[in-house]
Amino acid sequence: MSNRRVSIRAVSPSVDGGRYPAKTSRGETIVVEADVFADSHDLIRAAVCWRRPGQRRWTEAPMRPLLNDRWRGEFVLDDLGRYEFRITGWIDRFGSWQRDTRKKLDAGVATDVDLAIGAELIDDVLGRATTEDADLLRALRDQLLDTSADADQRASAPLSPETGELVARNDERRFATASDRYPLRVDRERARFSTWYELFPRSTSPDPARSGTFDDVIDRLPYVQALGFDVLYLPPIHPIGKVHRKGRNNAVAAEAGDPGSPWAIGSDEGGHDAVHPELGTMDDFRRLVAACDDHGLELALDIAFQCAPDHPWVREHPEWFKKRPDGSIQYAENPPKKYQDIYPLDFETEDAEGLWNALKGVFDHWIAEGVRIFRVDNPHTKAFPFWEWCLNALLDEHPDLIFLSESFTRPKVMQELARIGFNQSYTYFAWKNAKWELEQYYAELFLTEVRDYFRPNSWPNTPDILTEFLQHGGRGAFVQKLVLAATLTANYGIYGPAFELMLHEARPGAEEYLDNEKYEVRHWDLDQPHSLAEMIRLVNRVRNENPALQQDRGFALHAIDNEQLFAYSKRDPQSGNTVLVVVNLDPQWKQAGTTWLDLGALGIERDDQPFTVHDRIGGARYTWHGRSNYVELDPNVSPAHVFVVEPHPA
């Protein structure tokens, strides 16, 4: 028979009812909410409490009521790894007495007995009070019982908010309710805010006569750093299969000299823990890792768990692959297409333990070489329980790791990979072009419970993705997609130099680059006058200067009366820094419209409060008033305003 009169429901963040940790990052404000309420009309109090799993003591912060029995509390964690939180709620007897007695005094019906009840409640907490508090409490109690004074006088100090807090901090919280515990994982800052640049090392050679090496990549680092990126991501760097190797433009058979796809991993030169001899040695690789660090960059490796037919594992562990009735190993298929250069791993193998440990061993190997960020290729074609085990084991050992899920499949599957452990996820961003699509998609990512575990990383292009929009949209399309990627999500990246050089010719019939670097070595002239390098540098500078763009909370959509104009804002809950973006989705023609702003989301308190919007792309400043403001964007000048919002003093 429980006397716990307070109920706690609908706790947020809660990923699958608390089965999985909500994601947060070091220094980020963690906002916890719940429905907290009791029977009858007593006032209640609530607090959010947190600790490391296994710790005995909780730390707590008070929660405050919002509307409709919803309560909110906030805290910040400064260490990486796992935490758990819970909510407690209890009846605020003294606060309820204060409220009721105030009403009775105002109506002139308070009696000695009413005041004596307050004195009893103070007596109840005296035993737990510090000496200092106890002295104060005793004086207040005696004042309530002093029948020589009039009721208003006797009650005035006891009814103050200060007395309310004094009693509350000594309250035994009798019959307090504690919610279930909900897990959290604290990642480092870069899991929340990162700017990626992808390049093919073999295409970095300044000499068209040879393919690039790790040393050539080192020479490219100042360029990447100057553009404002902080993660340099390389496609797989391992030996490339020689059996059934693919040729240029995805030809079924390679010609002599064709280098093959870096994703067809493994040959007699080694497997997932080796580097391709043409790129250099492990020592060269280590120098690259160190050089990245010198340039404010962090190296991210691509981990693709699949094997070329000549990968060492095929010979050493044939039991990790599916066998066909004729004894041959099952190659990859998407019927009727066959990928005879790729053997998928069989996650239903009898030797799951051996396979899982070997795969985790690949990460262990590169972690030991100083790599902390991994882009994982097609994780949705490997079993979920493997990822849950592998990522959690690795993150528990190394809580500074970051895993980006490269999965472009059905939404529930992409969400599942994030739920069970991936820190960041690719998204459908590249294909979202219409205003309604963008509004719907970012509302789902940022304004539903998906935000508690799915960190979107937006890419306008990848070696696999050259959308029709970029193929045909011209410079306006490239700049638009750059601004959207860089300001919608705190994590974004581009595949270069294809992006900044605005490569847009597709292999016929495919949404993919002609003469794709996946199948051949390319050489690039980075100094072309049409390069977007300066624009990228500017956009990345705006990101680095505005905390609002370094996190994914405080997102809001704003109405604007033109279907080609898309408006949204982000607001950093800690600093209040607010960025309002208006993008012309039409890559060709000028568009104009009038906003109907959600002023509250911009931190504007009153409808008539003027505010400055400072366009960090075009440079102009405007003074705006109220919800309706005129916007005009010509994609030939700039397809977007990225406004920093500055309210004038109220």
Place this chain on the structure above:
Amino acid sequence: MSNRRVSIRAVSPSVDGGRYPAKTSRGETIVVEADVFADSHDLIRAAVCWRRPGQRRWTEAPMRPLLNDRWRGEFVLDDLGRYEFRITGWIDRFGSWQRDTRKKLDAGVATDVDLAIGAELIDDVLGRATTEDADLLRALRDQLLDTSADADQRASAPLSPETGELVARNDERRFATASDRYPLRVDRERARFSTWYELFPRSTSPDPARSGTFDDVIDRLPYVQALGFDVLYLPPIHPIGKVHRKGRNNAVAAEAGDPGSPWAIGSDEGGHDAVHPELGTMDDFRRLVAACDDHGLELALDIAFQCAPDHPWVREHPEWFKKRPDGSIQYAENPPKKYQDIYPLDFETEDAEGLWNALKGVFDHWIAEGVRIFRVDNPHTKAFPFWEWCLNALLDEHPDLIFLSESFTRPKVMQELARIGFNQSYTYFAWKNAKWELEQYYAELFLTEVRDYFRPNSWPNTPDILTEFLQHGGRGAFVQKLVLAATLTANYGIYGPAFELMLHEARPGAEEYLDNEKYEVRHWDLDQPHSLAEMIRLVNRVRNENPALQQDRGFALHAIDNEQLFAYSKRDPQSGNTVLVVVNLDPQWKQAGTTWLDLGALGIERDDQPFTVHDRIGGARYTWHGRSNYVELDPNVSPAHVFVVEPHPA
């Protein structure tokens, strides 16, 4: 290291993550949904399984995929009480092989090895097959391996859907995933569909010189039955406190002869297990219970857990009440108002066990007297853990009980009472007058997870509630509210004869009847020409004839271009019976508009498929086509169409 490749998420119905049972009723279709998906591209299958808690074996029904990895399964339970369900999902290896092999055959690239894989999969299930199935399976396998025939011939029977089902029913479901278990409670039909009539027994006397008795109520039963009601609900029938008794029109002090409020329970004549001597004896009460049964009615009692100062418990169990510092018992308050005629029970008493058992004992007492339906007064002023314990204990002993929560407080508290056990709940219906309010409220009740545990019971009036709308709206307002209550929710009731006689004079300053029966005995002339009895009889007949109105699933809102016209439909998932209601919310003036119907919700498959709408209020039939149809409603004729929708053959 788990090989369970299928994930199951977002299971519905799930009340607070499965902590509380979802509510259903005998014979009702239980619709279970979940996100079910696996890695990679294999096909999967899923089933919903159910059993009594503690049983070992599950019964199961197949689930089918909807859109976006959502799966649905359905079943019906024919016995009352607790059940639990779970979902299982597994890889459909043979189905995946069928799909892939079909593609390869179509492309002309299927090989002997591809067909041999199918033969292996058949071999895998042979050991579990019945003799009959095994014979069929062996023939299919041999056909696949018969290299003398061509591939299309060999594969034609093995690729058929029938073979798919044959293999599936013998499949071992290797590495199947089972979800958590989710509880269900099966109530009887009347918990889902009931029509209530409330009256004050003491006001049923045909003789103005005396107050009514149980025998007078018996004489009133044919009238109530003829109106089409099936639950007769009586305010508290217990002895009424004499100390601090309230007078007529809520006067603080009763005059001599004033009968007092039935909710001020208990006197020297007895407490919650006694009947007021003026109403009759326990034997009279038992005859009333039996007479109700003879008239197709079921008696519902009002249980109000509070005590008049002269209730026997105050003397026998002073520890169940809160004491004030001066030793007196704390009366009810809503500061600065005082209710000295009512002592609330203290759910934080040291003798919680004694109090809880005594309260449960009140139900036990009346259950033993044949009562199965209880309307519980202000349950939100008693502790939630008490209700959870009490209602669950009672429902486990008597799964045919029905408890209606009379709580008009904050939404989260009303929902909590339903979540922890109440079978039906009063709602804000009486105060929802504008179209936007109605749309928002019924979308919340019927189209969110609230529907899984909260069964609304709509009342246009109660002895406590005479809304401004009814005070001033005239006959149009009464009929409108009647139709809305009776067709929005499968459970509804009226407080009569105040409702059918259209009483609308309020006590000044109160949203309550003048000369309220709560405080005095009234005598009614039921045969007044303006009585709504005929309209009530018609509306209840329409309910009884249309299964769509006997349950709360299949609810849809329909657009109509007039803010005074409100359109919605309900569709019975079993029979397909569909009712479309259009109500003129303006009680005075004629309103017209054009619908924009959600045809799918009406069971109309094609946009151009004609359908008949038969107005069961006005009697007219119209043939409609498509979404747009003209509607005109004059409240002086009828404020509503209640259309039965009959699609013409497609």
